[in-house]
Amino acid sequence: MATVFLVFGGYVSYLRAEKLERVNALQVVEELVTVVEGNAAIAAYLRDIQLATEIAQGLEASRYISHVTVDIEGNDSIRIGRERPDGAPDVFRPLPSPFSGAEVVGTIRVQADLAYIAELAAVGGRSVVGSQLAQLALVSLVTLWLVRRVVTRPLNSVVRQLKRIGLSGTEYLRGISSRSDDEIGYLAKNINSMLHTIHDAYLTEAEKNRHIAQLERKFRLIFEGSHAGIVLVDEHNQLALSNSAFEGMVDHLVERNPNGEGCSLTQYFRDPQRVEKVLDTVRRNRASAFCDLMLAGHQDVWVRGVFSMIQNQDDEEKEYVEVVFYDISDRALVEKHFEYGATHDQLTGLLNRRGGMGRFEQQIEKACAKGMGFMLCLIDLNDFKPVNDIYGHEAGDLVLKEVAQRLRDALRPDDVVVRWGGDEFVVSLLTTSAQAEDTIGRNLLAVFVESLEIKPGVRVQVGASIGIATSEGVGFDIERIIEAADVAMYEVKRGDKNSYRVFEDAI
Amino acid sequence: MKRLIPIVLAILLTPCWVKAADILVVVSADSPVQPLSRRELVDLYMGRSHYFPDGSPALKIDAPPDSALREAFYQALVNMSSSQVNAYWARLMFTGRATPPLPVANTDDLVSLLERNPSALGYLPEGSENKNLKTIFVIKESPGAP
Numbered sequence: 001m002a003t004v005f006l007v008f009g010g011y012v013s014y015l016r017a018e019k020l021e022r023v024n025a026l027q028v029v030e031e032l033v034t035v036v037e038g039n040a041a042i043a044a045y046l047r048d049i050q051l052a053t054e055i056a057q058g059l060e061a062s063r064y065i066s067h068v069t070v071d072i073e074g075n076d077s078i079r080i081g082r083e084r085p086d087g088a089p090d091v092f093r094p095l096p097s098p099f100s101g102a103e104v105v106g107t108i109r110v111q112a113d114l115a116y117i118a119e120l121a122a123v124g125g126r127s128v129v130g131s132q133l134a135q136l137a138l139v140s141l142v143t144l145w146l147v148r149r150v151v152t153r154p155l156n157s158v159v160r161q162l163k164r165i166g167l168s169g170t171e172y173l174r175g176i177s178s179r180s181d182d183e184i185g186y187l188a189k190n191i192n193s194m195l196h197t198i199h200d201a202y203l204t205e206a207e208k209n210r211h212i213a214q215l216e217r218k219f220r221l222i223f224e225g226s227h228a229g230i231v232l233v234d235e236h237n238q239l240a241l242s243n244s245a246f247e248g249m250v251d252h253l254v255e256r257n258p259n260g261e262g263c264s265l266t267q268y269f270r271d272p273q274r275v276e277k278v279l280d281t282v283r284r285n286r287a288s289a290f291c292d293l294m295l296a297g298h299q300d301v302w303v304r305g306v307f308s309m310i311q312n313q314d315d316e317e318k319e320y321v322e323v324v325f326y327d328i329s330d331r332a333l334v335e336k337h338f339e340y341g342a343t344h345d346q347l348t349g350l351l352n353r354r355g356g357m358g359r360f361e362q363q364i365e366k367a368c369a370k371g372m373g374f375m376l377c378l379i380d381l382n383d384f385k386p387v388n389d390i391y392g393h394e395a396g397d398l399v400l401k402e403v404a405q406r407l408r409d410a411l412r413p414d415d416v417v418v419r420w421g422g423d424e425f426v427v428s429l430l431t432t433s434a435q436a437e438d439t440i441g442r443n444l445l446a447v448f449v450e451s452l453e454i455k456p457g458v459r460v461q462v463g464a465s466i467g468i469a470t471s472e473g474v475g476f477d478i479e480r481i482i483e484a485a486d487v488a489m490y491e492v493k494r495g496d497k498n499s500y501r502v503f504e505d506a507i
Numbered sequence: 508m509k510r511l512i513p514i515v516l517a518i519l520l521t522p523c524w525v526k527a528a529d530i531l532v533v534v535s536a537d538s539p540v541q542p543l544s545r546r547e548l549v550d551l552y553m554g555r556s557h558y559f560p561d562g563s564p565a566l567k568i569d570a571p572p573d574s575a576l577r578e579a580f581y582q583a584l585v586n587m588s589s590s591q592v593n594a595y596w597a598r599l600m601f602t603g604r605a606t607p608p609l610p611v612a613n614t615d616d617l618v619s620l621l622e623r624n625p626s627a628l629g630y631l632p633e634g635s636e637n638k639n640l641k642t643i644f645v646i647k648e649s650p651g652a653p
Contacts, residue, residue: 039598042595042598042599045553045555046553046554046555046599046605047555048599048605051599098553098595099549099553099585100546100549
């Protein structure tokens with residue numbers, strides 16, 4: 001396009017320059033003729049061939065003129081130079097008489113050297129076009145250089161720097177530097193502020209992601225690394241999530257579902273109805289519950305399940321129950337579990353006779369080892385039977401619980417309190433002084449001074465007959481001590497009832 | 508031509524009445540030359556013709572170069588000053604074909620030259636003529652000229 005325009009423009013300006021050159025040349029010819037016209041008129045007037053010839057030769061000597069004819073009225077023509085075949089003069093002037101303007105004494109006809117003028121014009125045109133092209137080229141070069149310097153190079157520099165910038169790096173972001181004060185500099189500044197914003201956002205996001213990843217790792221560690229089996233159960237009792245501990249627990253029980261999803265929790269247990277019931281209860285009460293369950297399969301494997309509701313934050317509709325299973329079929333755990341039942345009284349939470357015997361042995365061992373005394377008090381409630389008869393077993397149970405609590409409160413933590421059976425309690429303790437029996441006896445009697453409330457507004461009074469035996473009096477044989485305490489207690493029962501008595505050999 | 512008619516009439520009918528400032532073109536009384544036209548006179552004096560219209564050679568006599576008469580003559584005839592006429596001749600001097608009229612030292616020489624030479628042609632201020640000379644043209648003094 002530019003080339004076409006250049007060629008066309010060059011041609012037009014060539015034509016113009018050539019035409020100008022031609023017109024100029026013809027004008028020069030006219031002027032030359034005008035210069036010699038006066039003398040030519042005189043020559044024609046005088047019919048002076050010599051003079052006319054000289055004038056014609058002078059004209060013809062000009063490089064613009066190829067042929068001159070001077071016609072003298074009533075005489076010959078003088079022809080100088082090569083005449084063109086067409087013969088038409090480019091300049092024609094009549095020559096008037098110098099002394100009488102009306103009389104024409106001759107003519108002068110001049111043919112311009114058109115070939116030379118054309119050549120001259122062509123040279124002129126070419127030189128004009130050439131110089132114009134040279135100017136154009138120079139201006140183009142300067143413009144190109146300026147554009148390169150002012151626009152292209154700063155832009156390239158900006159682009160190069162942009163390419164080098166790594167947004168994902170955590171190091172400080174090096175912005176784009178541009179020395180330009182113009183739009184490119186403005187652009188660079190804007191890009192810088194944008195880049196910094198993006199970079200800051202990236203850093204914040206990266207930090208957040210790192211934090212989340214860390215948290216996720218920790219949670220996964222808790223979830224996957226836990227020894228307890230953890231499962232999430234949806235509203236259809238299907239497993240939504242389970243950890244590897246749980247899978248290890250139940251892996252051998254059921255044919256594994258290939259897609260792993262849609263397994264019911266209940267199928268893993270020997271008593272599925274019970275599991276369903278617990279789940280329903282948890283959902284209904286929205287409270288945690290625990291329950292010991294036996295897994296399905298041939299082995300007796302006990303697990304304790306802790307069921308709790310989980311409120312889903314995203315979706316109120318979807319509620320999960322989280323169940324954490326501990327394997328309690330472990331021998332020690334089983335024993336502990338059974339031992340508690342075996343050594344404790346269910347109603348009062350105190351040790352039962354069996355549990356108490358174990359502790360007496362421990363206390364005696366300790367007393368022997370440290371040179372301390374052992375004391376055992378057998379407490380038999382008085383007036384308890386009427387309470388049972390009048391107010392019923394619940395009232396009796398309440399009395400027993402209250403008495404148990406008061407006994408616990410009255411004694412030191414290391415002392416042992418046992419529900420010996422029915423309405424009998426045993427308290428055993430280690431003593432350091434010889435005269436501790438009376439203090440203990442009085443303290444124990446004080447427990448029964450205040451009446452007990454069995455229902456609002458109804459209070460009952462129960463008393464106690466207390467028999468006390470000590471290692472000082474009887475020795476460290478527990479059977480004998482208990483026997484001695486029993487004897488002392490019957491002494492009291494037979495006597496004034498609500499009192500205590502220490503066993504003595506004299507009895 | 509309109510101007511020439513009264514001049515010719517004046518020459519033919521009342522030769523003694525011409526005005527004091529007029530210039531008379533004269534030849535010897537013996538000359539066969541007939542009165543000239545103005546153009547013929549110009550052609551003779553400006554070098555185009557060397558012969559009288561009848562073919563006889565003409566010897567053109569000029570007044571002294573610096574004289575008022577010469578000035579007045581050329582001014583009236585071709586509307587040129589003496590110096591312009593000098594320049595005109597100077598330009599033609601090298602070609603050799605045209606020769607300027609022969610100048611005389613004073614008016615008396617002119618008269619005697621004309622009287623003695625039948626082919627001579629000259630001009631005189633009015634009043635200097637005599638019976639030996641024949642007037643063939645009268646140049647009216649142009650207004651304002653000396």
